[in-house]
Amino acid sequence: MPESVSPRAALGPARLWDSTVGSDTSFLLARANALSLLRINSTLAPWELKVRSYSVLALAAADARPTQRELSEFLQLDPSQIVALIDALERRGLVAREPDPSDRRANILVCTDAGRELYARAQAAVGLAEAELFDGIDPGVLDAVVTGLRHLAAAPTRD
């Protein structure tokens, strides 16, 4: 985020929170996500990862063996963006493309040992950062947040 926005004042005046926008779920979702993204991206910086590349690496490390098309659908990213993400990770020797035996057009994303090692360390840091992020939220509430978000996140996109 911009350095011109001072950390202390980042909340903005209470007057604005009292407005309609302050209780709008979409707005809260956007703001919560922006803050979480900021935090997690800065947590991942030492490993030269961002949330996007971290997610791809995580799916590779979990041996989910996704094709690029599946990654595109799951991460809600254009296939061409997946290409760029994998290219960068592959250049660093963290993941590899494996030909799909059942469809010679498709590539399956797999993880290298180096990728697993780096992921393990990054994941630990992300876990800590998330715990900090969610610190102070009642466990029951947090549980409901996850349930609700999962419902939202899993909703079919009907354009």
Add this chain to the structure above:
Amino acid sequence: MPESVSPRAALGPARLWDSTVGSDTSFLLARANALSLLRINSTLAPWELKVRSYSVLALAAADARPTQRELSEFLQLDPSQIVALIDALERRGLVAREPDPSDRRANILVCTDAGRELYARAQAAVGLAEAELFDGIDPGVLDAVVTGLRHLAAAPTRD
């Protein structure tokens, strides 16, 4: 979103949801936000608004009388982006800059009658879209989601 991603398949294979990423709160937050953003932006399209400009208009219409600096902090956007957002709304006669009597450097954002009218119609549509978006979520869970998001959204950014 890319048209190449078919609506039906947008969930991706269940196998991927079972991975670590699928239960990661930050990931769920990002995905839920992406889907909500898509939906609300397409809802706002008839009024030539996006979530960003809609939020600015909403704060103006609520007579929150924010300065541009306050908007920047509240919306987590760079001051220069606020300039562009207000410029566009002002050109359409929906908002206006009013000099702050107590600080001649600052501008206060106010709403025109046309702005209020357009906002009222847009807000109704957004309300419907959100209701659809959150349809099927247990009211108690939704309540907790709002509480949790508000906590996250209001967290001070400590870089």
Add this chain to the structure above:
DNA sequence: TATTGTTATACTCTATAACTATA
């Protein structure tokens, strides 16, 4: 000296279309 709004610019992200090789 510091802050508000502004401009300019570079950079990243996202969207789109076209192409190839397979199906």
Add this chain to the structure above:
DNA sequence: TATAGTTATAGAGTATAACAATA
């Protein structure tokens, strides 16, 4: 004829620094 991956490119969004007016 449709799909998986790739490439190229244009547009939107974002970050950064510098500036004039004011505090």
